[in-house]
Amino acid sequence: MGLNVYLAGEIHTDWRDQIIQGAQGLDVTFSGPVTDHAASDDCGVEILGAEDQKFWHDRKGALVNGIRTRKDLHDADVVVVRFGDKYKQWNAAFDAGQAAALGKSMIILQPEEHDHALKEVNAAADAVARTPEQVVQILRYVLTDKLPG
Template sequence: MELTVYLAGEIHSSWREEIKEKAHSLKLPITFVGPMENHDRSDLIGEEILGKQPGSVFRDEAASSINNLRTEVLLNKSDLVIALFGEKYKQWNTAMDASAALSLGKPLILIRPVELHHPLKELSRKANVTVENVDQAIKALSYIFEEL
């Protein structure tokens, strides 16, 4: 069995690489997908495809349409979603992706530091598993593949 796992969360740190490396070292049969991690490409994709926009709001809306398309396709094809809420960045996209995963009936592993317990309490209760760090998420993932 192989799983496709969507990695939802901020694109400014290397948490995705950490998860991929740890899963690879455990030889877990997982393909990882997620949002465009190149921030400039993500911001400019709307104009690249649709042409120059008349202002920043229109530029953001054009990019959002293309990025939402990518997210919807990849979330739908995923077997499981890991959503990371870090301490440093605003997490609106992470919340949106985690909620979309739940709406699609996708199993959800939520990673959030204990400091974010209160603001994420409702989302945490909806997730299948809530952990505090990447290592705990990897342990939960690897448990799926354990044989009896």
């Protein structure tokens, strides 16, 4: 049994790399959003033409990025959603809501100080992890029946 895992959320730290590295040797295929912030923001206007208003600039980018996000969420067996410290993660909350609506297994990765703010998101999750290592341990357990240690 292999897993398709979508890594959603915060793009400013190396949590994705930590999970991918930790999962080496497991039958896991990872996908995720474009993590080049400038490319993600500007893809719509770079491809479809400039916009005078920031709202329409952002909308074009969101729509183009949404093609990838919808496909990857649909194909995922497990969705890992990272809520980071630096920015409000509206995109992460939206991805978590879509994953829940699709009935996907979901692991939330967040610091403890976000517990109250994310209580509804956490209630929809199968697990709430604090570290990328815990996410890897969950994936390893699901795929191999092996506990850490």
